[in-house]
Amino acid sequence: MDINEAPLVKTLVEYTNEGILRFHMPGHKGGKAFPEAFLYNPAALDVTEIPGMDNLYCPTGVIAQAQMLAAKAFGARHTFFMVNGSTVGIQAMIMAACRPGDKLIIPRNSHRSVWSAMVLADVKPVYVQPRYDRVNSMATQVSVQDIQRALDDNPDVVGVLVVHPNYYGMCSHLKQIERVVHDRGKLLLVDEAHGAHFVFHPDLPPSAGELGADIWVQSAHKTLPALTQGAYLHVKGPRIDERRVAQIIAMLQTSSPSYLIMASLDWARALMEAEGRKLIDNLIEAVHHAKEQLRSHLGLLTLDDYDRSEEVEALDPTRLVLDVRPLGITGYQAEKLLRRVGVQVEMSDIHRLVLICSVADDRAVFDALVERLAKMADELPEHRLGPCVEYNEMSISQEIPQQMMSPREAFYSIIENIPLRESVGRICAGVIGAYPPGVPRFCPGELIDKEGIDELLYIQRQGGSLFGLVEGHLVPVVSE
Numbered sequence: 001m002d003i004n005e006a007p008l009v010k011t012l013v014e015y016t017n018e019g020i021l022r023f024h025m026p027g028h029k030g031g032k033a034f035p036e037a038f039l040y041n042p043a044a045l046d047v048t049e050i051p052g053m054d055n056l057y058c059p060t061g062v063i064a065q066a067q068m069l070a071a072k073a074f075g076a077r078h079t080f081f082m083v084n085g086s087t088v089g090i091q092a093m094i095m096a097a098c099r100p101g102d103k104l105i106i107p108r109n110s111h112r113s114v115w116s117a118m119v120l121a122d123v124k125p126v127y128v129q130p131r132y133d134r135v136n137s138m139a140t141q142v143s144v145q146d147i148q149r150a151l152d153d154n155p156d157v158v159g160v161l162v163v164h165p166n167y168y169g170m171c172s173h174l175k176q177i178e179r180v181v182h183d184r185g186k187l188l189l190v191d192e193a194h195g196a197h198f199v200f201h202p203d204l205p206p207s208a209g210e211l212g213a214d215i216w217v218q219s220a221h222k223t224l225p226a227l228t229q230g231a232y233l234h235v236k237g238p239r240i241d242e243r244r245v246a247q248i249i250a251m252l253q254t255s256s257p258s259y260l261i262m263a264s265l266d267w268a269r270a271l272m273e274a275e276g277r278k279l280i281d282n283l284i285e286a287v288h289h290a291k292e293q294l295r296s297h298l299g300l301l302t303l304d305d306y307d308r309s310e311e312v313e314a315l316d317p318t319r320l321v322l323d324v325r326p327l328g329i330t331g332y333q334a335e336k337l338l339r340r341v342g343v344q345v346e347m348s349d350i351h352r353l354v355l356i357c358s359v360a361d362d363r364a365v366f367d368a369l370v371e372r373l374a375k376m377a378d379e380l381p382e383h384r385l386g387p388c389v390e391y392n393e394m395s396i397s398q399e400i401p402q403q404m405m406s407p408r409e410a411f412y413s414i415i416e417n418i419p420l421r422e423s424v425g426r427i428c429a430g431v432i433g434a435y436p437p438g439v440p441r442f443c444p445g446e447l448i449d450k451e452g453i454d455e456l457l458y459i460q461r462q463g464g465s466l467f468g469l470v471e472g473h474l475v476p477v478v479s480e
């Protein structure tokens with residue numbers, strides 16, 4: 001049969017054949033760091049719970065062994081293999097830590113799985129705003145002081161969730177946060193989706209497990225050689241009952257977990273334990289070299305060139321974030337132009353490109369990246385539009401609107417979609433915001449006010465983009 005009859009297969013095959021440099025997840029980068037058996041005929045390894053293969057939801061054999069080895073490597077008391085990404089890991093983590101009606105401190109720019117978890121578990125959010133770097137138009141990290149204040153103002157919370165690191169590889173002062181959280185007898189939950197590699201090298205920021213998290217989640221597929229959806233959920237603290245976690249995971253995940261994904265989780269751990277130190281040494285060196293070249297040849301900036309905000313303790317040296325303002329284009333434009341010269345990045349924002357690098361990327365890949373970026377820069381027209389400088393001046397409110405009902409109540413209300421301008425005075429039923437700053441302005445259950453709408457429209461007029469709107473212009477609100 002002709003693959004043209006299967007559009008998705010056709011497009012994937014074409015992408016593979018194009019030889020695009022993959023600076024996006026998954027971290028195995030087209031299988032480069034996989035064993036032969038995976039590459040030769042992966043479908044042959046795709047089995048189910050037949051004798052000898054154990055069972056993810058009551059493991060006593062090979063899966064139990066693989067999870068135990070992972071727990072040892074990541075410094076956990078118990079590790080669960082997740083086959084639906086950190087998304088389900090985060091849902092399970094929150095459901096395990098909280099009972100219906102409990103309050104949890106969360107950064108306002110959390111991943112959307114945090115909102116779905118709040119709906120599923122009926123958890124009440126206490127938001128902490130991440131700090132905002134006005135010069136570079138980006139949300140950075142939550143500060144220790146803000147977490148401490150939130151804890152003092154809400155002594156009835158169950159715990160605190162921290163994102164460590166964020167998409168840009170910025171880490172918070174997690175050790176200090178751990179102290180203020182545990183001093184008050186609360187739980188520390190960490191979304192370490194972007195930091196699964198941290199534990200394998202002393203020059204990387206310390207991982208959440210090393211810093212005392214009670215429960216933490218890592219997307220192995222983002223930064224390790226693991227298949228998409230492969231993630232780890234680790235438990236350490238005495239106040240998390242892993243039998244309860246196991247029960248919740250079995251509720252949320254498929255009853256037919258992929259052996260390929262689970263095997264890749266086992267493989268990623270084994271490879272990194274055996275060779276991670278050397279592989280990460282090489283990666284850090286290659287990323288550093290690429291940054292130097294891009295700085296000197298093209299004038300591109302990286303996060304190392306920014307004034308470090310005080311709430312950011314460390315940067316992940318393997319995350320390549322390129323500020324393209326010196327080229328006079330936006331990050332969004334750069335992403336499109338780069339694809340034309342054969343590079344696909346993970347993400348772009350107004351000023352930057354975010355490239356996910358992993359141990360599957362060798363020096364030659366970085367040399368090719370530098371070459372292709374130079375080609376892209378060469379082909380730029382002489383007089384191009386500069387990015388919207390007004391962003392730097394823009395006042396981005398730290399206001400948190402009034403919470404009128406819980407995210408779960410908002411979700412289960414009758415919802416209507418109305419134009420943004422007409423939504424003042426209504427209760428938001430979605431997560432609405434703008435890039436920049438990429439932090440929601442209105443969250444589910446919150447009262448929509450005029451200042452917030454004006455702010456969103458202003459950012460949009462400056463060329464920013466809004467997120468969370470239905471059909472691009474309607475706000476989901478609770479029906480009156």
Ligand SMILES: Cc1ncc(COP(=O)(O)O)c(C=O)c1O
Pocket residue numbers: 084085086087088090111113163166167191193194219229231
């Ligand atoms: C900070 C953060 N947390 C969680 C997730 C969800 O991870 P996954 O794709 O493994 O479900 C993401 C995904 O991009 C993320 O960026």
